[in-house]
Amino acid sequence: MEKKTTYDRRRNRSFTNGIQDGVYRGSAFGNPGLLDLSEEESVLEMIGKYFLQLTSPGRGTSSARRGSIESCDERDNSPVAQMDAGVEQEQRVLQQAVTRHIELCLTEAKASTLLCQVLLLPHHMTARVGQDVVRSSADEPCGLRGASIKVYVEGKEGLKPVGSFSIDPSVTPTFELSVILKADKSYSWPALKHIFESDKVLKLRPEYRLVKRKLYSSASPVIHDFY
Template sequence: VVYSAALLLGPGVTRRRRDDRKVFPPAAHIPGPKDELRPAGQLANMDAGLEHVERLLQRDVTRHIEGCLTEAKASTLHCQMLLLPRQMLAKVGQDVVRSSADEPCGLRGASITVHVDCKDGLKFVGSIFLDQRVTPTFELSVIFKADKDDGWPSLKHIFDSNKVLKLRPEYRLVKRKLYSSASPVIHDFN
């Protein structure tokens, strides 16, 4: 696993208030039975459009999660540097978008909470509401796992263990439907 210093934004960067967040446009058209009558080229263009919308959603979710982690570095996680595997946030964003695909409002109907499982327990680092106009229909909890060992023995003299927090490549997504008695769905990713 290759680790990179994440969250280049320093402690002076502030998160936007909840009411200032970017609002997503209405959901893209999903092909239905009438679309089968269209020429194949138009369906291919619609598929490409849906993939583009998914990439934009993934990028936006990734930025919001990064903002939560950046804000929590000093205040909640009590570290100066947060290390995580390269491309981990992009993968998390992709999994969040995929897990919301079967919901009525898609990702717009999500209430996303971000947590880090540290040595001293689960720490809440932030919430994300992508569209203030939509009442959340489900909650996604993203749980990152901190490396709980005492640091890297060969590099311990370089880094003060209180200043560096290293996240493991494993993380968990917990999906709860807010208006249903169904049990939460838990997905563990490596």
């Protein structure tokens, strides 16, 4: 396998105290990494342009007003601005969808595959994985909609499949993306020993791996490790 550049990140390794379906998480994931210009800033900028044209020398009142209206219309209907906003919104929606699917796979696999009662996740881990999955799909013909995503947990007994999903089942997959999460094999939480058996608590490490295999190419799979 060809191994691509490893991405080294500083991870927040704190864990939440809350429990939802036996899965411990950080605070609810939001829309990280994508910021939009606020409505207030847009309005102030538009008003500033209007008064600048209104007070420009050599312009009549009526022509200045016509110019200000044309400027507003041009800004609001700019194809580039609308395209950028649409792409950002789509990226956020896709990232949230991937995050929800991964959490659902882990929740459903607790009793059947992972054989645990409590699953501990690093802070915001699933949101980070979702973001990296979306980024890894950016250069594909159909983007993330052409992905067949499989989720695994690597433990003492090797890889365990915990679920699979597609964001858009109507699209024929063009590539396969394996998400490999890693169990902390040496972990034990004394605070839970009085509630659960020690072998019923499983903690995942912050590190994970993405393996991308193009279904339309004979090239070797691409491996990305995240820390």
